[in-house]
Amino acid sequence: MLSLDLLIFVSLIYVAFLFGVAFWAERASDAGRGGWMRTPLIYTLSLSIYCTAWTFYGAVGFAARSGLEFLTIYLGPTVVLIGWWLILRRLVRIARAERITSIADLVSSRFGKSALLGGFVTVMAVVGTTPYIALQLQSVTLSISVFAKGTQNILSSTNIALWTAAGLAVFTIVFGTRNLDVNERHSGVVMAIAVEAIVKLLALLAVGVFVVWGLAGGAGDVLARIDASPISQWEVSTGRWIGVTFLSAAAFLCLPRMFQVMVVENSEESHLATASWAFPLYLLLMSLFVIPIAVVGLDILPAGSNPDLFVLTLPLSAEQNGLAMLAFLGGFSSATSMVIVAAIALSTMISNHIVTPIWLRARGQGATISGDVRSVVLTSRRISIIGILTLGYLYYRISGGGAALASIGLISFAGVAQILPVMLGGIFWQGATKIGALAGLICGLVVWSYTMFLPSFGPEVLISQETIDHGLWGLQWLRPTALFGIQGLDPVVHAVLWSILLNSFAFVAGSILSRPSPLERVQAVQFISAFDSGPSARGWQRGATDAEDLLSMAQRIIGAAQAQNLFRTAAQRQGKQGYLPDPTPQFLETLERGLAGSVGAATAHAMLGQMAGGSSVTVEDLMAVADETAQIMEYSNQLEAKSGELTTTARKLRDANDKLTKLSIQKDAFLSQISHELRTPMTSIRAFSEILQDPDLSDGDRPKYARIIEDETQRLTRLLDDLLDLSVLENGQVSLELRQARLRDILDRAEASANVEQHIRIRRSAGREDISILTDPDRLTQVFINLMSNAAKYCEAQRPELIVSVSETPAAITVDFIDNGAGVDKANQDMIFEKFARASDHSKAGGAGLGLAICREIISNLGGQISYLPGQRGAAFRVSLPRD
Amino acid sequence: MSGKRDQTLKRVANAARGQRVKESALILPFVGMILFLLPIMWPRSSEVGADAGTATSTALIYLFIVWAGLICFTLGLALVIKRFGVGRS
Numbered sequence: 001m002l003s004l005d006l007l008i009f010v011s012l013i014y015v016a017f018l019f020g021v022a023f024w025a026e027r028a029s030d031a032g033r034g035g036w037m038r039t040p041l042i043y044t045l046s047l048s049i050y051c052t053a054w055t056f057y058g059a060v061g062f063a064a065r066s067g068l069e070f071l072t073i074y075l076g077p078t079v080v081l082i083g084w085w086l087i088l089r090r091l092v093r094i095a096r097a098e099r100i101t102s103i104a105d106l107v108s109s110r111f112g113k114s115a116l117l118g119g120f121v122t123v124m125a126v127v128g129t130t131p132y133i134a135l136q137l138q139s140v141t142l143s144i145s146v147f148a149k150g151t152q153n154i155l156s157s158t159n160i161a162l163w164t165a166a167g168l169a170v171f172t173i174v175f176g177t178r179n180l181d182v183n184e185r186h187s188g189v190v191m192a193i194a195v196e197a198i199v200k201l202l203a204l205l206a207v208g209v210f211v212v213w214g215l216a217g218g219a220g221d222v223l224a225r226i227d228a229s230p231i232s233q234w235e236v237s238t239g240r241w242i243g244v245t246f247l248s249a250a251a252f253l254c255l256p257r258m259f260q261v262m263v264v265e266n267s268e269e270s271h272l273a274t275a276s277w278a279f280p281l282y283l284l285l286m287s288l289f290v291i292p293i294a295v296v297g298l299d300i301l302p303a304g305s306n307p308d309l310f311v312l313t314l315p316l317s318a319e320q321n322g323l324a325m326l327a328f329l330g331g332f333s334s335a336t337s338m339v340i341v342a343a344i345a346l347s348t349m350i351s352n353h354i355v356t357p358i359w360l361r362a363r364g365q366g367a368t369i370s371g372d373v374r375s376v377v378l379t380s381r382r383i384s385i386i387g388i389l390t391l392g393y394l395y396y397r398i399s400g401g402g403a404a405l406a407s408i409g410l411i412s413f414a415g416v417a418q419i420l421p422v423m424l425g426g427i428f429w430q431g432a433t434k435i436g437a438l439a440g441l442i443c444g445l446v447v448w449s450y451t452m453f454l455p456s457f458g459p460e461v462l463i464s465q466e467t468i469d470h471g472l473w474g475l476q477w478l479r480p481t482a483l484f485g486i487q488g489l490d491p492v493v494h495a496v497l498w499s500i501l502l503n504s505f506a507f508v509a510g511s512i513l514s515r516p517s518p519l520e521r522v523q524a525v526q527f528i529s530a531f532d533s534g535p536s537a538r539g540w541q542r543g544a545t546d547a548e549d550l551l552s553m554a555q556r557i558i559g560a561a562q563a564q565n566l567f568r569t570a571a572q573r574q575g576k577q578g579y580l581p582d583p584t585p586q587f588l589e590t591l592e593r594g595l596a597g598s599v600g601a602a603t604a605h606a607m608l609g610q611m612a613g614g615s616s617v618t619v620e621d622l623m624a625v626a627d628e629t630a631q632i633m634e635y636s637n638q639l640e641a642k643s644g645e646l647t648t649t650a651r652k653l654r655d656a657n658d659k660l661t662k663l664s665i666q667k668d669a670f671l672s673q674i675s676h677e678l679r680t681p682m683t684s685i686r687a688f689s690e691i692l693q694d695p696d697l698s699d700g701d702r703p704k705y706a707r708i709i710e711d712e713t714q715r716l717t718r719l720l721d722d723l724l725d726l727s728v729l730e731n732g733q734v735s736l737e738l739r740q741a742r743l744r745d746i747l748d749r750a751e752a753s754a755n756v757e758q759h760i761r762i763r764r765s766a767g768r769e770d771i772s773i774l775t776d777p778d779r780l781t782q783v784f785i786n787l788m789s790n791a792a793k794y795c796e797a798q799r800p801e802l803i804v805s806v807s808e809t810p811a812a813i814t815v816d817f818i819d820n821g822a823g824v825d826k827a828n829q830d831m832i833f834e835k836f837a838r839a840s841d842h843s844k845a846g847g848a849g850l851g852l853a854i855c856r857e858i859i860s861n862l863g864g865q866i867s868y869l870p871g872q873r874g875a876a877f878r879v880s881l882p883r884d
Numbered sequence: 885m886s887g888k889r890d891q892t893l894k895r896v897a898n899a900a901r902g903q904r905v906k907e908s909a910l911i912l913p914f915v916g917m918i919l920f921l922l923p924i925m926w927p928r929s930s931e932v933g934a935d936a937g938t939a940t941s942t943a944l945i946y947l948f949i950v951w952a953g954l955i956c957f958t959l960g961l962a963l964v965i966k967r968f969g970v971g972r973s
Contacts, residue, residue: 067940071947075920078951082958083913085906226941233929234938241924273966277959284951291944 007147007328014329015167018192018336022175025191038187038267040274046190046261047279048197050077050252051286052132053139053335054409056200057308059287063294064307067231072241073409074287076248078280084272087253088262090427092272093530095263103259103419104349110426110527111434112520118353120438121419124445125256125349126388127453128415129342133392135408136335137161139308141396143331146312147324161396165389168339172389176344177381189340190265196333201285203330207311208289210323211296215314222292229295243493247410250417250500257338260345339389347384355380410492411456414499418444421504425511430528432507435514440507444499451483451495547580550608554591566594673836677719681712688712722850726835729857734779736861741777743806743813744769749777750784756792760800760819768806771813773881779858780881783866786851787817787877795821795874812864812880821874829868898968905964912957919950 055073062070080087091106100106104125108118141160175188216222226232252258266272297310305313311331315323359376422440425432481491483498516524547567554563564579570590571581581587592608688705691697697705728734747769751762791802797820805816824832833856836849852866859866859879869876923946929937 068943068947075947075951078954079913079916079920082916082954083910085909086913223941226944227939229940232940234923234926234940234943235928235930236924238924242921245920270966273962276962277955280951280955280958284948284955288948291940 004144004148007144007325010325011329011332014332015171018195019171019174021195022171022188022192026175026188029187038271040268040271040278042190042194043261043266043268043271044275044278044282045194045197046265047258047275048200048282049193049257049261049337049341050255051197051200051283051334052338052409053136053331054132055286056204056331056334057139057143057311058409059290060294060297060310061306061308063231063290064298064310067233067235068291069236069240069244070290071287072244073248074283076245076250077252078283079245080249080252081276081279084276087424087427088272089269090530091253091263092266092269094427094527095266096269097530098526101264101352102345102349103254103256103423104353106259106263107419107422107426107437108353110523111432111437112517112523114434115353115357117434117437117441118349119357120441122346122349122353124418124441125416126346126391127445128412128418129256129346129388130391130395131408131415131456132412133339133342133389134395135412136339137164137392137396138408140164140332140335142306142309143312143328146309146316147328161393164335165393168336168343169386169389171336172340172343172347172385173382176340176347176385177378186265186344189344190261193261193337193341196337197282199326200330200333201282203326203333204286204289204311206323207315207327207330208293210318210320211289211293211314214320215296215300215318216292222295225295225299226291229298231291231295231298237490237493239493240490243490243496244410247413247417247492247496250420251413254416254419254423255342255413256345256349256416257342260341260348264345339392343385343388346388347381350384350387351377351380355384408456411452414452414492414496415445415448417496418448418499418503421500421507425507427527427530429511430524431511432524433511433514433516434520436507436509436511439510440503443506444503447483447499447502448495451481451498452491455481547583550583550591551579554595562594566591670835674723677836678716681716681719685709685712685716719850722854726850726854726857729854729861732861734861736776736779738774738776740772740774741780742769743771743773743815746775746777746780747784747804747815750781750788753781754785754788754792756788759792760788760795760802762788762802762804764804765806768808771806771808773813773883775862775881779862783855783858783879784815784817786855787879790851791817791819791821791875795819797821797874808883810883812882815879815881816869816876817879818869818872818876819874823870823872823875824868826870829870832868833866901964901968905961905968908957909961909965912954912961916950916954919954920947923947 059070059073062073094100095106098106098109100109104118104121107121108114111117138161141164144160172189175192176186212219212222216225293310293314294307297305297307297314301310301313301317311327312324315321315327356377359380418441421444422432422437425440426437481494483494486494489497551563551567554566567579567581570587571578574581574584574587576582588608595608688709692702692705692709744766747764751764756762788802792800795802800819800821802817802819805818807814807816833852835853856866859881862881864879864881866877866879869878923938923943926938926943927936929935931937
């Protein structure tokens, strides 16, 4: 018999060896020599954490109790792996693209980065995994107790479980939380579990070979023994065969530790292709000798021996101590590797989805210092690992370690399988929503707890016998073992059937009845179309960042001098010369903060993410970038609007300035004109006054000169009158005396006053002039007189003639004055209405050139307009007057 | 000219093979599932009597042969996929 002390000594050496392997692998990986560790073989071996102590010891027990049914535990994962193209490939692709760190992260991320869902899945995973960890502790304890039989030792079974849990916690903390890796990969741990995978396979194969060819007489003899054994007949239940195969397949996808090694630690998609055949092969080898061991054990060992321990007790019974030791190490490996990876996966989930969100919320705004977050995350992970192992230990103590290994494992499987509908729905169904996912998960968790988890502690522990027998609140159809009155089903099949069915139903119904948020929609598209986004089959390029690239980018953003300064300071801090520091996370953080000042936090993060991570930008990054861009665009739009306003104002100012300049020129011209106009009569008045003073002047000339002086005075007076009139009109100070008058009367009066019949013949159409009009008749008469006398003055036809024609439109009355003269030159047409403008010979005009200007002012004061009408026989003026 | 045509033919052949491989990869798990579930329809001695029932050793041999066969097929597919890079386009 192997001594217990030797066993413990060898175990400790084995543990030390594993520490060494993990430590060496971490060192190699840090030094960049870890390439060979990311091979398909290591990946496949790491998947073997699926084969825990439950399968190592428990499979034989399972087979001894129910024959071939134990195979279902392996067939489910086999189907999943040979179907890798359908589900696993998609999961790995999505996890890579979205930087998924755990199954909780996957669900949370898919449904709009919901913290609630992440937390919920984490809680489910912890609840589902705790029995499993208890199971591993139990199996280690059981296996040691086999060796302790008959010997006196201070180690009680409780002590063994406690020490095992403590040792595993230390190992996990040392290698699982040594540092924070963005990809959550742990090369040391993966290497250690790969070694353990080989040890447990070799151990089981060695025991199997020994049993078949050592204890039994070869393959033929074993087959004969099978036929003669209690399990010789094919008696599996259809429901359990299908149910447990499905359950193991579901658990294989959903177990946090499987997700960790299969999806998160996957560094290359092509590794899946290798694992697709290599891992089923591993499973086949693991189960190849299970039935022979069970059958020979049942045959050889005394009745009542625990079949869960045949793997150990068969070699021991044959005095094969070395083989027994190897078998023990195999079982020990199975238990420890599972616990380590499960603890890492769960602690990641707890810290990322429970502790950090709560801590960030508690910290409020000040949580942007990532150094702080790092220490919080690491601490929370370490505490979580201790907490998880404590929970496992407590479950082991409470459940008493009595139940058969297999049943505990199935409870755990069914618990985590509740995540399956949401996970598959999330990656295949775009319409799945957060509300649906939450409804499904809650429903699944409740049904599973009620039908499987709570009863597993035994009656009267968490659920009363009364409830088990007669249902909740005495409702028969709510019995935990016969929901909805369906009896006779195997308890496992019953629980899995109802929990998964109701879970899926709630998930689908909730999704259909609710509407996804915008972020959910975006994430849904990202997940569903994982294969449409081009080749992303590359691995993450760790350390691919070139400091030089970073520098050239930074220079472009924050300016050369500042960027160089930042880089040099960072290099000095790292103890390096020059401008190029190592792109460590700390430096990248500093740089990101530096860049964020210029381009905004999200843009800086996205830019560095692209350069440093080699991975794609997340939707959140993009949305934040879009937000910033929108802000910048809005600001730019505002600037543009302001600039437009300024341009308009400037144009108005320029126009006003032009007008002022013109007015000033006009004023100057007016002054010079007026002084000229005033000066001419004054000159002649002065000249003739001097002549009149001449005593030699004849009496005949005196009255002649006096008349000239009078004429000039009258002209001066008229000019001043006109100027005054124009000034009044232009200033709008004129008071109009509006009243109803007949157009014909006004024209008659004008014709009479103009007194031009000896110069020009005026032709009128009396019939049309009989129009009543609201106007100032005196002022209008003044305009008509002016137009008539102008025609008389300027018309140079042989027989001058002026046609005055009146016409009516609904809006206005127009009076045209058309003569048969030469008309006005095109060049002068624009200026005839200006002051002192004269189209032709100065001498002919009696006035000062203010007539038409006055006319224009009068008509515009009356609300109408006067214009030159080109293209007529001679000069033509049109006066338009508004109707009442 | 002929070189170009050969290339085109090669590309067409590659695409066709890619399609075949993809379809096989999709069908294989379903084939596996059916083969693994077949034994539940076999007669049980508890139902048809001890002589007509199925022996565990028969079922054991059947399941392991199916299992090994599936592994071989998957291995073949994996090799083809790795060699020609299906799905990497």
